[in-house]
Amino acid sequence: MVARELRRPYPPGQHGPTQRIKLSDYAIRLREKQKLRMHYGVGEKQFRRYMVKAKHAKGNTGENLIRILESRLDNVIYRLGFTRTIRAARQMVNHGHIEVNGQRVDVPSYQCRPGDVVALREKSKHRERVAAEIAGPVLQDTPDFLERDSAALRGTFKAHPELPHCPLTINEALVVELYAVSL
Numbered sequence: 001m002v003a004r005e006l007r008r009p010y011p012p013g014q015h016g017p018t019q020r021i022k023l024s025d026y027a028i029r030l031r032e033k034q035k036l037r038m039h040y041g042v043g044e045k046q047f048r049r050y051m052v053k054a055k056h057a058k059g060n061t062g063e064n065l066i067r068i069l070e071s072r073l074d075n076v077i078y079r080l081g082f083t084r085t086i087r088a089a090r091q092m093v094n095h096g097h098i099e100v101n102g103q104r105v106d107v108p109s110y111q112c113r114p115g116d117v118v119a120l121r122e123k124s125k126h127r128e129r130v131a132a133e134i135a136g137p138v139l140q141d142t143p144d145f146l147e148r149d150s151a152a153l154r155g156t157f158k159a160h161p162e163l164p165h166c167p168l169t170i171n172e173a174l175v176v177e178l179y180a181v182s183l
Contacts, residue, residue, distance in 0.1 A: 029178035032171055039168055040069045041086055046109065051179045062172030063163050070145075070161035073100065074108035076118055080148050080155040081140065083133050092133065097124035112157040119154035140167075 010016045023031075037047050054064035069075065077089040077098060090108040092098060098105055099121050100112070112118065124130045134153060142148045143165045147156040163172070 029174045032174040033178055035168060035170055036175060041090060052183060055183060061176045066163050066166050066172055067160050070165055071112050073110040073112055076112050076157060079143055080146055088133060097121055097130055114157060114159050116157040117154055
């Protein structure tokens, strides 16, 4: 029998459970940023570019950042329910199974704009792996900023997403504060 590793919320050892480790302000901000990065599957350099873009746009920087991340093509495909995970959506885009406004797009970070029609390519509908992914159950409701046509395997990006559409419980102000010093 293999011993399973238990993840305890305290360090190992005799005094581990009684020690209270207080996270620094920096650590709290860093964790919020890492939550966002890991959820959307974005690298550090690209995330930094998104922060610069969000900072220069009009309005609240945190809301602009969420809007940019939610508008990524891989995220839109996931939120439409065409795949079960964002990583699977990213792979589907990379392999060229998706078209936007009738044009094949193979860049997962493509920024969707209001009015864009995202669809599965005709050639890809008959592929076994793609059909299995599409046939899977839709695990979440389609958000208000998207419209799904299940019969035609297409969706419409109606409007820019707002902060409540983000599935994470995130304090985006902490992420903005983290980058406030370096940007």
